[in-house]
Amino acid sequence: MSHTVASTPDAVTLAQQLIRFDTTNPPGHEAACVRFVESLLSDAGIATRIVAKDPERPNLVARLPGRGEAPPLLLHAHVDVVPTAGQDWTHPPFSGDLRDGHVWGRGAIDMKGSLAGMLAALLRLTAYGTPPAGDVILAVVSDEENGSAVGARYLVQEHAHLFDRVAYAVGEDGGAGLELGGRRRLHPIVVAEKRAVWLRATFHGPAGHASRVTPAHAAPRLLARLLNALDDGGLGPRSTEAGTRMLTELAAAHPGPLGEALLRFRDDPADTAALDALSERDARYLCSVSRHTANPTVIRAGTKTNVVPGEISVDIDGRLLPGPFTTDGFIAELKDRAGFPMDVEVLVEGEEMPGPVFGPFYDRLAGVLRAADPDGIPVPMVTTASTDARLFPQLGIASYGFMPLLLGAGLPYRDLLHAPDERVPVQALRFGAHCFEQLLLSYP
Missing domain, CATH: 3.40.630.10 (Zn peptidases)
Structure with a gap:
């Protein structure tokens, strides 16, 4: 044998x-x-x-x-x-x-x-x-x-x-992964995913000669407002079951100032200053799994340098947090953030995953990791x-x-x-x- x-x-x-x-x-x-x-x-x-x-x-x-x-x-x-x-x-x-x-x-x-x-x-x-x-x-x-x-x-x-x-x-x-300064070796167990909702936002304004200043409702100025509204790619902060448990277990594994900062962010995900002690990579990850994200990726506008376009469209890579969040609610929040009317077309709508399932099988996965690496910490995580x-x-x-x-x-x-x-x-x-x-x- x-x-x-x-x-x-x-x-x-x-x-x-x-x-x-x-x-x-x-x-x-x-x-x-x-x-x-x-x-x-x-x-x-x-x-x-x-x-x-x-x-x-x-x-x-x-x-x-x-x-x-x-x-x-x-x-x-x-x-x-x-x-x-x-x-x-x-x-x-x-x-x-x-x-x-x-x-x-x-x-x-x-x-x-x-x-x-x-x-x-x-x-x-x-x-x-x-x-x-x-x-x-x-x-x-x-x-x-x-x-x-x-x-x-x-x-x-x-x-x-x-x-x-x-x-x-x-x-x-x-x-999915976090370093947290390498203080402890972390083993991710992904229990939830963000889902893709890709959109195309289209807005209109008066077309005209590009030699003149443009009115407030011109399409290029609306584009600037949209890009500014989405400058960090995130919408409003939210707590989720998976995110809350992740931060709780991470804090328990990192007692002291780091753990306190993680608990502070868990209790108020709008408090991004709590993440100042983390690396830029880790802070971006934690922010990304505590809010829907909306990143403009493709812009279609204009056909000639000296003509102000009357229509501009922007493709937006949206990612919704796991939980009871709808595409309609996401679009409404996006429009509210932009602050002006736009037509929104759904290009891709990913499947909704149910909430995280903790229980005997999750415990089995964590137990396998603990036995194989006693110095490591299994952590439930959300992937973006x-x-x-x-x-x-x-x-x-x-x-x-x-x-x-x-x-x-x-x-x-x-x-x-x-x-x-x-x-x-x-x-x-x-x-x-x-x-x-x-x-x-x-x-x-």
């Missing part, structure tokens, strides 16, 4: 192999990578099934049978990655190079490194011949980085039966990004972001997702694989 277990590929090798598939989305072309995972699992005796809306962009659903003593557990991971065009990389982004104790390449963090940990855990359990308490389902999907239409959304809408009786799902953490975790709750599945990594102080690796020189430490990958293995062995 020991010989068989030793022969299973480890997370480092798997991460390198996965990164070497160029699955840039768009266009995606994830098929070769998905087929590689299918072959790997099939050769180990794990049942697999390919489900595809687009043959070039398939999804894999694999099932490791359990002992029938618990509901099935879902692990899900996407293999598509964002583009690298226009970025300067130290090592080629699809090389999977092992340099300086790191695996380099697009997807190392988001999220082929995490998938490697899941695969290593499944392969080790299979080699041990020790079935988990319940079936483990692994969904390897396409298209997460561009809306999930042929990936997780397709699975949820057209193949929901594949996830019958699943109670809990574990996927990526969306880059949207992931496939927004989709599986439609099937009644409580979803969590769980990307266990053993990281030291210094470079915030989670900030490298979508960035040049994305990489992950070797020790972090092996730590993650160990945590996934322990989760499968100890579930429920």
